[in-house]
Amino acid sequence: MPTVFPEDSVGLVSPQTLHFSEPLLLACGKTLPEYQLVIETYGELNATASNAVLICHALSGHHHAAGYHSTDDRKPGWWDSAIGPGKPIDTRKFFVVALNNLGGCNGSTGPTSVNPETGRVYGADFPVVTVEDWVNSQARLADRLGIQQWAAVVGGSLGGMQALQWTIAYPERVRHCLCIASAPKLSAQNIAFNEVARQAILSDPEFLGGHFQEKGVIPRRGLGLARMVGHITYLSDDAMGEKFGRDLKSEKLNYDLQSVEFQVESYLRYQGEEFSTRFDANTYLLMTKALDYFDPASAHGGDLTRTLAGVKADFCLMSFTTDWRFSPARSREIVDALIAAKKNVSYLEIDAPQGHDAFLMPIPRYLQAFSGYMNRISV
């Protein structure tokens, strides 16, 4: 069996499941009595454990960030463009750790898991988790892996918020923070889109108060709608225009309410339907809530500079010109606060038509800058 993986791929990878039996106190005041985290690692941890990089995922991400689970896989992990031998996060140099966060639906403890205290699936009873909670659970993961200090914590979007939170909560444990296409907190408009997504799920009759799994149903329509809304905000107006324009699904217009007239409608419906078969509705709610709640400066009267006063990491921020979910201005808020706090920060605004999703894409200038920064990290 000849492997068919590209040379710059980490190749065949397997997830591992780690159990944590010490209770975790959450920001909401509740405690997770025990939990598990599913992770993947790429590359080798060096003798002094100085070359470890943590990958934090965004809303619908997970531990499978790079490589392939089998030779039959149609696609590699979600950030394969950035992780691998010779890629920005070079696995010949770095030991890379990617995990599925608590509350997720890809193997880590979350709403689809069994609550050990009741013997029943958590469903909507899974506690609300925050970026702070995730970072605390990731610190325990680092302990377990023998990593006292990350060479870098890296993430885009909601993942960038985790990277930022790491530098605030564990300043001694992060040497470099790469915070990409992110924001120091959501705007009212960001929250509004999340609320529409949540209402779509909550109002689906098959949501059943979040206990649909026990009843053997799925709130497919609500979750699909939520994804459709989200998807629009991940793409730029230009990217959608480029991809679909006003192209018709059929040769001519049907002029009725039932037909799908335009390609973009067909695409969105497909995205929604496909997503609803592979993602958990309660997890979606939790992830949007974690986004809404993130606001580290709120503990310092809204002063981000003061919030960042104690961070020790060096920072790399990157944003994309057509990202209107977390526009360059949002990254600059962080950059400005870091400069005011006299921290080391590199910032690059990348001209890219793809919108928010650009951070996942193999854009040459982006990957070059990303590589440049990662190459200068000493391990």
Place this chain on the structure above:
Amino acid sequence: MPTVFPEDSVGLVSPQTLHFSEPLLLACGKTLPEYQLVIETYGELNATASNAVLICHALSGHHHAAGYHSTDDRKPGWWDSAIGPGKPIDTRKFFVVALNNLGGCNGSTGPTSVNPETGRVYGADFPVVTVEDWVNSQARLADRLGIQQWAAVVGGSLGGMQALQWTIAYPERVRHCLCIASAPKLSAQNIAFNEVARQAILSDPEFLGGHFQEKGVIPRRGLGLARMVGHITYLSDDAMGEKFGRDLKSEKLNYDLQSVEFQVESYLRYQGEEFSTRFDANTYLLMTKALDYFDPASAHGGDLTRTLAGVKADFCLMSFTTDWRFSPARSREIVDALIAAKKNVSYLEIDAPQGHDAFLMPIPRYLQAFSGYMNRISV
């Protein structure tokens, strides 16, 4: 009973219902055997009928554009800031006609009307109507009112599309076209948002294939969700930030999935719920479809300049800096085509933080420019 209306109000107004018994052939190929239009008029038609102005409404608008229906009315008509004595559309000079379009739910024939051919409420059987159909029905309305030529046809957003279509379909019948915060056609992103709104309605179990009215139910959740999505796109990110920021609904965060945490969530839910009690879901579907279909240049190979070659009207276009639904760039597409077609066109981009909704608001620079243009129209 002392009237309490402001001096620059048209005061107490009453709608009229006009019946049209001649069948109307629609763009979809179907025919409306007969129909009625509800209108309001303000001011007096002069002897030569040269001072008539038609107001075209946007997605959720109607015939009640100015004044009050009773002394108890909390609010005047939807464009009261622009219509009245001394206002941009000065009712001392102009005879103003506002209507509810076909397919609407405010008295004109639409999905909530009885189909004369079946004796049952139309519901989802009401045919798809287009901007072209509306303009054709408005031309018959003009005939009925004895108006051979409008001094001006005026509209914002979807209303601006009707104003533009008037100049194309009936070049001899429009002297001035005021097309505000509009676009020559929807972008893929615009269509995408409309599709999310439609899917929200169509997937509500109480939509019942569009025949909910006969069953005595309302797809409240779907219509509310549709409105929430729409509402976000009517406001700018800045306007939402200014109005709500991250203000909390209660004193502190609840950290659960049930609670409304932020003011903006509460506001959006209210907007959705309130709208769902006063608007018809089938009408909402029809209005979004009319938006999607509008693309007058498609009959000319996408060439807007050629499309506008035969227009005779003078044009005034206005757009608003923070409008991201129909951004200034979309208005400039029309302006550029008009210039290339050697037509008379004035264009003003107004610096306003309110987003798309700005066209409905009493913004001094906007109303001044609007007045300036209207004042120069000879009648």
